[in-house]
Amino acid sequence: xxxxxxxxxxxxxxxxxxxxxxxxxxxxxxxxxxxxxxxxxxxxxxxxxxxxxxxxxxxxxxxxxxxxxxxxxxxxxxxxxxxxxxxxxxxxxxxxxxxxxxxxxxxxxxxxxxxxxxxxxxxxxxxxxxxxxxxxxxxxxxxxxxxxxxxxxxxxxxxxxxxxxxxxxxxxxxxxxxxxxxxxxxxxxxxxxxxxxxxxxxxxxxxxxxxxxxxxxxxxxxxxxxxxxxxxxxxxxxxxxxxxxxxxxxxxxxxxxxxxxxxxxxxxxxxxxxxxxxxxxxxxxxxxxxxxxxxxxxxxxxxxxxxxxxxxxxxxxxxxxxxxxxxxxxxxxxxxxxxxxxxxxxxxxxxxxxxxxxxxxxxxxxxxxxxxxxxxxxxxxxxxxxxxxxxxxxxxxxxxxxxxxxxxxxxxxxxxxxxxxxxxxxxxxxxxxxxxxxxxxxxxxxxxxxxxxxxxxxxxxxxxxxx
Amino acid sequence: xxxxxxxxxxxxxxxxxxxxxxxxxxxxxxxxxxxxxxxxxxxxxxxxxxxxxxxxxxxxxxxxxxxxxxxxxxxxxxxxxxxxxxxxxxxxxxxxxxxxxx
Numbered sequence: 172x173x174x175x176x177x178x179x180x181x182x183x184x185x186x187x188x189x190x191x192x193x194x195x196x197x198x199x200x201x202x203x204x205x206x207x208x209x210x211x212x213x214x215x216x217x218x219x220x221x222x223x224x225x226x227x228x229x230x231x232x233x234x235x236x237x238x239x240x241x242x243x244x245x246x247x248x249x250x251x252x253x254x255x256x257x258x259x260x261x262x263x264x265x266x267x268x269x270x271x272x273x274x275x276x277x278x279x280x281x282x283x284x285x286x287x288x289x290x291x292x293x294x295x296x297x298x299x300x301x302x303x304x305x306x307x308x309x310x311x312x313x314x315x316x317x318x319x320x321x322x323x324x325x326x327x328x329x330x331x332x333x334x335x336x337x338x339x340x341x342x343x344x345x346x347x348x349x350x351x352x353x354x355x356x357x358x359x360x361x362x363x364x365x366x367x368x369x370x371x372x373x374x375x376x377x378x379x380x381x382x383x384x385x386x387x388x389x390x391x392x393x394x395x396x397x398x399x400x401x402x403x404x405x406x407x408x409x410x411x412x413x414x415x416x417x418x419x420x421x422x423x424x425x426x427x428x429x430x431x432x433x434x435x436x437x438x439x440x441x442x443x444x445x446x447x448x449x450x451x452x453x454x455x456x457x458x459x460x461x462x463x464x465x466x467x468x469x470x471x472x473x474x475x476x477x478x479x480x481x482x483x484x485x486x487x488x489x490x491x492x493x494x495x496x497x498x499x500x501x502x503x504x505x506x507x508x509x510x511x512x513x514x515x516x517x518x519x520x521x522x523x524x525x526x527x528x529x530x531x532x533x534x535x536x537x538x539x540x541x542x543x544x545x546x547x548x549x550x551x552x553x554x555x556x557x558x559x560x561x562x563x564x565x566x567x568x569x570x571x572x573x574x575x576x577x578x579x580x581x582x583x584x585x586x587x588x589x590x591x592x593x594x595x596x597x598x599x600x601x602x603x604x605x606x607x608x609x610x611x612x613x614x615x616x617x618x619x620x621x622x623x624x625x626x627x628x629x630x631x632x633x634x635x636x637x638x
Numbered sequence: 639x640x641x642x643x644x645x646x647x648x649x650x651x652x653x654x655x656x657x658x659x660x661x662x663x664x665x666x667x668x669x670x671x672x673x674x675x676x677x678x679x680x681x682x683x684x685x686x687x688x689x690x691x692x693x694x695x696x697x698x699x700x701x702x703x704x705x706x707x708x709x710x711x712x713x714x715x716x717x718x719x720x721x722x723x724x725x726x727x728x729x730x731x732x733x734x735x736x737x738x739x740x
Binding site: 319 | 675704719
């Protein structure tokens with residue numbers, strides 16, 4: 172008699188989750204795939220709702236073929252997996268994932284978990300950033316890609332990272348007016364890491380093209396800038412910045428996209444018991460895993476940007492590798508040559524990513540220098556000054572500062588403000604940012620309506636009573 | 639300032655995909671034109687400047703991450719349930735509580 176096949180739960184149906192599912196199916200395994208999105212593709216290859224008509228080339232540009240391939244891969248295994256779109260995994264505990272989906276709360280028992288939870292924009296607050304009209308860079312891209320809307324007229328993009336130039340290009344290409352691209356990084360940042368950037372090959376070439384394109388389109392690009400403030404009566408009307416010589420400028424706009432690269436969504440990995448380690452380059456605590464994504468032997472595997480940001484191409488490779496690792500760990504024969512090829516490709520991308528992070532450095536120091544009155548936690552409206560004053564109570568780490576000041580206590584659970592709050596607290600304490608720790612991941616990882624929470628509790632109670 | 643005043647600057651500007659069938663959502667008593675496939679965030683911000691008031695200061699809020707992570711775009715439906723505007727697709731006749739407040 173064969174034993175019951177081990178149950179594999181994949182969280183996320185972006186490039187990593189999709190390739191993981193496809194790989195398992197190819198080896199005769201039927202995973203459950205839970206995805207918050209209503210359609211597969213994740214954020215990077217997000218699909219618009221039914222009834223939208225732009226072709227993939229208009230939505231995804233150079234990446235159109237990759238996007239279509241990832242969508243097709245999920246569609247091809249649709250009947251061979253237990254696919255649950257529009258469903259949030261809000262807790263993982265003791266081999267059970269608790270979910271909230273179209274049919275309400277649910278539980279999925281699993282033996283193994285493959286987490287492909289993706290990333291969101293990394294944000295450094297600055298005065299006025301809570302005004303209506305300011306969106307994250309990714310949010311600005313979603314508005315255009317999935318809704319056919321620009322976030323304003325005209326729009327300014329500010330920050331750094333690959334999305335800065337890409338989203339500006341997509342906006343201009345779609346006929347939206349882009350007033351300026353304001354980049355906190357400088358060409359000088361890229362010079363020392365040029366050899367590493369060359370590992371990017373075509374990706375690097377595309378990046379250079381996106382960076383030079385605005386000049387030919389007459390869109391002003393300013394590098395080495397410092398954000399000063401977003402301003403307006405009740406809603407965004409302009410953004411002010413200082414150029415590299417310290418002169419202040421004002422650009423009128425009703426939409427502002429801000430972002431400094433993206434950061435991993437790690438809450439579920441932490442709840443699943445992964446060891447967390449501080450990554451000095453990303454300045455983020457990340458779940459630990461080996462090169463194939465093994466985080467806890469046989470139980471938890473990590474893939475894609477949720478396990479450290481490396482981009483969509485890497486996410487596909489990491490999804491495949493995590494699934495192959497799971498298969499090998501469970502005694503199912505896999506093609507060793509394929510694994511070696513995937514690992515080699517991934518290594519090349521990682522070399523490029525490392526150089527890219529240095530070429531477009533995240534100006535974490537800007538958070539430390541913010542004026543006291545700047546709102547840091549937008550959920551609870553907690554200012555930089557309040558975090559600094561909370562220092563008087565001597566919070567040794569970030570969770571204590573949260574208890575004293577409510578920074579990170581709001582509905583986003585510190586996803587948005589956490590990195591900046593850590594920098595401000597570390598600065599106030601005069602210590603390294605790693606020393607102040609991280610805001611702990613807590614269930615539910617996203618807010619649930621009280622009814623959903625109550626229903627889950629009732630279910631748990633009746634389950635306990637019936638044991 | 640009202641979060642949804644006719645004629646006021648709108649936050650979002652449609653630049654593509656405008657051939658979809660029209661639907662109507664209600665913000666308080668006011669009918670707002672929207673398109674099938676809009677998220678509630680899109681529908682509201684194509685007709686006004688904000689979604690809600692901040693709970694802790696005078697500021698208006700109009701969403702931020704647009705991908706279900708920052709929780710800035712919660713609105714209240716007429717039945718009192720709270721939903722995230724950026725991840726909810728509109729249905730014809732949907733009614734959202736106006737939060738124009740005092």
